[in-house]
Amino acid sequence: MPAKIVSFNLNGRETEVMIQPMTTVQNLLREQLGYTATKVGCRQGGCGSCTVLVDGEPMAACLLPVENIAGKEVTTLEGITPDHGLHPLQEAFFENFATQCGYCTPGMLIVSKALLDRNPQPTRDQIIDALSGNVCRCTGYEPIIQAVQNAAQRMNGHQGE
Amino acid sequence: MTEPKLNAVGQSIQRRDGLGHVTGKTIYVDDIKFPDTLHLKMVRSPVPHALIKGIDFSEAEKVPGFVRALTHEDVPNNIYTILKLIGVGPDEEPVLAEDRVRYQGEQIAAIVAESPEAALEAAGKVQLDLEELPAVFDVEEALKPGAPILKEWGTNYFVYEGHHCRRVRYGDVEQGFTEADYIIEGRYQTSPIEHAPTETTGCLVKPEANGRYTVYTNTQALFFSLDNSALILNLPFNKLHFVGGTVGGGFGGKVDVIVEPIAILAAMKTGHPVRYVFMRDEEMRVSSTRGAWRMYYKDGVMADGRIVARQVTSYADAGAYNRHTPYAVTKHAANVAGPYNIPNVHIDAHCVYTNRQPGSAMRGFGVTPASFALEVQMDKIAETIGMDPWAIRFVNAYRNGDIKPHRKEVEDATLIETMQAAAELVGHPLPEEYKAMHSNDREGGNHG
Numbered sequence: 001m002p003a004k005i006v007s008f009n010l011n012g013r014e015t016e017v018m019i020q021p022m023t024t025v026q027n028l029l030r031e032q033l034g035y036t037a038t039k040v041g042c043r044q045g046g047c048g049s050c051t052v053l054v055d056g057e058p059m060a061a062c063l064l065p066v067e068n069i070a071g072k073e074v075t076t077l078e079g080i081t082p083d084h085g086l087h088p089l090q091e092a093f094f095e096n097f098a099t100q101c102g103y104c105t106p107g108m109l110i111v112s113k114a115l116l117d118r119n120p121q122p123t124r125d126q127i128i129d130a131l132s133g134n135v136c137r138c139t140g141y142e143p144i145i146q147a148v149q150n151a152a153q154r155m156n157g158h159q160g161e
Numbered sequence: 162m163t164e165p166k167l168n169a170v171g172q173s174i175q176r177r178d179g180l181g182h183v184t185g186k187t188i189y190v191d192d193i194k195f196p197d198t199l200h201l202k203m204v205r206s207p208v209p210h211a212l213i214k215g216i217d218f219s220e221a222e223k224v225p226g227f228v229r230a231l232t233h234e235d236v237p238n239n240i241y242t243i244l245k246l247i248g249v250g251p252d253e254e255p256v257l258a259e260d261r262v263r264y265q266g267e268q269i270a271a272i273v274a275e276s277p278e279a280a281l282e283a284a285g286k287v288q289l290d291l292e293e294l295p296a297v298f299d300v301e302e303a304l305k306p307g308a309p310i311l312k313e314w315g316t317n318y319f320v321y322e323g324h325h326c327r328r329v330r331y332g333d334v335e336q337g338f339t340e341a342d343y344i345i346e347g348r349y350q351t352s353p354i355e356h357a358p359t360e361t362t363g364c365l366v367k368p369e370a371n372g373r374y375t376v377y378t379n380t381q382a383l384f385f386s387l388d389n390s391a392l393i394l395n396l397p398f399n400k401l402h403f404v405g406g407t408v409g410g411g412f413g414g415k416v417d418v419i420v421e422p423i424a425i426l427a428a429m430k431t432g433h434p435v436r437y438v439f440m441r442d443e444e445m446r447v448s449s450t451r452g453a454w455r456m457y458y459k460d461g462v463m464a465d466g467r468i469v470a471r472q473v474t475s476y477a478d479a480g481a482y483n484r485h486t487p488y489a490v491t492k493h494a495a496n497v498a499g500p501y502n503i504p505n506v507h508i509d510a511h512c513v514y515t516n517r518q519p520g521s522a523m524r525g526f527g528v529t530p531a532s533f534a535l536e537v538q539m540d541k542i543a544e545t546i547g548m549d550p551w552a553i554r555f556v557n558a559y560r561n562g563d564i565k566p567h568r569k570e571v572e573d574a575t576l577i578e579t580m581q582a583a584a585e586l587v588g589h590p591l592p593e594e595y596k597a598m599h600s601n602d603r604e605g606g607n608h609g
Contacts, residue, residue: 030191030192031194034194036185036188036189036192037184037185037186038185039189039359039360039409040191040360040361041359041360041361041441042441043440044441046441047359049359076185077184077185078185081184086180086183086184090183090184093179093182093183094175094179094180095175097176097179099176099178099179099182099183101358101359101360101408101409101410101411102178102181102182102187102409103189103358103359103360103409103410104359105182105183105185106185109183135359136359137356137357137358137359137412138410
C-alpha cells in the first residue's frame with residue numbers, strides 16, 4: 001500500500017510523518033520518532049504501558065492507527081516533563097516511591113495527568129478507577145495511588161498544609 | 162560506647178533509578194535502536210510431544226525481507242542445561258530442537274528478517290513434518306511404568322547422586338508414627354504461575370568492529386547468561402559483552418538463558434544487529450513458569466501437639482526441561498519439614514519431567530509451595546487434635562541450636578519472636594508461656 005502523510009501536534013510541536021497505512025501510534029513514536037517513554041507491554045490494549053494523551057484523553061497507543069491522530073494533539077511523557085525539574089505528578093511519584101521496575105510508570109503518569117486535568121481533587125476511588133486499566137506487575141499500586149493523591153494536593157497548592 | 166553513625170538505616174533514601182523512571186528516560190532493552198537491525202522470530206512446536214521428521218523453509222524464504230533461518234545444525238553446542246555452571250548435569254535441553262519436541266511452544270527454528278512483521282510471516286510459513294507422540298502432563302503419571310519417556314537416560318526424573326529423588330533421612334519416622342497419638346495426612350497441589358513481567362523477555366545483539374558482540378539484555382542473570390551463551394556458542398567469554406541491569410519486571414522469570422544464545426548466533430551469522438524480544442503470547446505460553454508442585458504430608462503428632470514424625474513425598478513438575486528445577490527441589494527438601502523441631506523426618510522430593518512448559522525460578526521457588534502446604538498442614542493438625550493454631554506452632558517452633566533434618570544447625574531463628582509480634586499486631590492474646598519463649602532458650606541445643 002502507498003505510504004501516507006499525517007500531520008499532528010506532538011508535545012507542542014507541529015509534526016508531519018510518512019507512514020505505512022495502519023501503523024500504530026506506538027510504533028510511530030518508538031520506531032520512527034525515537035520517543036521511547038511510551039512502552040510496549042502487550043500490543044493488545046491490555047496493560048496500559050503505552051498510554052498517550054490524544055486531545056487530553058488517555059488512549060492505548062498500541063491500538064491506535066496513526067491516521068486517527070491526524071490534526072490532533074498527542075502528549076507523551078516526554079511532553080509532560082518540563083525542560084528543567086519535574087511535573088508535580090513526577091515529583092510525587094519519585095518522592096513517594098511509586099516506581100519499582102519503572103516499566104508501567106509512564107502509562108501510570110499519563111492516565112494520572114488526564115485524571116487531574118479533568119478532576120483536580122479526585123477521591124481515592126476515582127484514582128483507583130482511573131488507574132484500573134494499567135498493570136503494575138510489581139504490584140506497587142498503593143504507593144501509586146498515594147502519589148496521585150499527593151500530586152493533587154501539590155497542584156491545588158495544599159502542599160505542606 | 163559511642164553509637165555507630167548510621168547513614169542509611171532509619172533514613173528514607175531515594176531510588177537511584179527513580180528520576181529515570183518518572184521521566185521515561187530509563188532505557189530498557191527494547192528502547193535501544195541501531196540501524197540495519199534484523200528481527201528474530203521463532204518457529205515453535207504446535208504440539209506437546211512429537212518427532213520432527215522434516216522442516217521445509219521454501220515458502221518462508223519467499224517472504225519479502227526474509228534473511229535466513231537457523232536450526233540446531235547452526236548451534237555449536239546445542240544441548241545444554243542452565244545450571245551446568247554450578248555442576249548440575251547432564252546437559253539435556255536443546256537450544257533449537259533436534260529430532261524431537263517435548264513441550265508445546267518449544268523452539269524449533271529461528272527466522273531472521275528485515276522487519277518483525279516479515280520474520281513473523283515467514284515463521285508462519287515454515288512447514289513442519291511432525292509425528293505426534295503420546296504426552297504426559299501429570300507428575301505421578303510420568304513416573305508410572307509405560308509413561309512416555311522424555312529423557313535420553315530412560316526415566317522422567319532427575320537423578321540426585323544416584324537416587325531417583327532428593328532424599329532427607331533424619332531419625333526414624335516409622336518409630337515416630339508408632340509412638341504418635343495421631344496420624345494426620347494431607348495432599349497439597351499448587352498450579353503453575355506465570356511471572357507476566359510488563360516488559361517481555363528480550364535482547365538486542367550488536368556485532369562490534371573489534372570482533373566482540375555487545376548483548377543488551379533484560380536478563381536477571383547477566384553473567385550467568387554470558388557464560389552459558391559462550392559455552393553454547395563455543396566462544397571465548399571475552400568475545401561477549403553483556404549490558405543489562407535494567408529489567409522491566411522479572412520476579413525470576415528472566416533468569417533462564419533463552420533469547421541470548423540464539424540472538425548472538427543470528428548476529429554472528431548475518432553480521433547485523435539482531436533483536437529477539439518475546440511477544441506477549443510467548444511470554445505467557447512459552448517462558449518458564451513457577452512450576453506446579455504436589456506434596457503429600459504424613460505427620461505423627463502427640464496429644465500435647467508435638468510433632469514426633471513427619472514424612473513428606475513431593476513432586477516438582479519441571480515441565481520438559483531442567484531449567485532451575487533440580488536446584489529448586491534441593492532447596493525444597495531442605496525446607497519442606499518447616500521451621501519446626503521434629504525428631505524424625507523422611508523426605509523424598511522428586512524433580513519430574515512432563516510435556517508441559519518448563520517451570521523454573523520464581524520468588525523463593527521450591528520453598529514457597531512447601532510453605533503453603535506445610536502451614537495448611539499445621540492448621541489441619543491443630544484442628545484435628547483440638548489445639549489453637551498459634552499454640553501448635555509455638556510448641557513445635559525451632560530454636561537456635563536445634564538441628565534441621567538436613568543436618569544444618571539453626572543459628573538465626575526468629576520464628577518465635579515473629580509470631581509474638583504478629584499476635585500483638587493482630588490483637589491475638591497469647592498465653593504467658595508463649596510470650597515468655599524466645600529463640601535462644603535451648604540450653605546448649607536439644608540434640609546434645
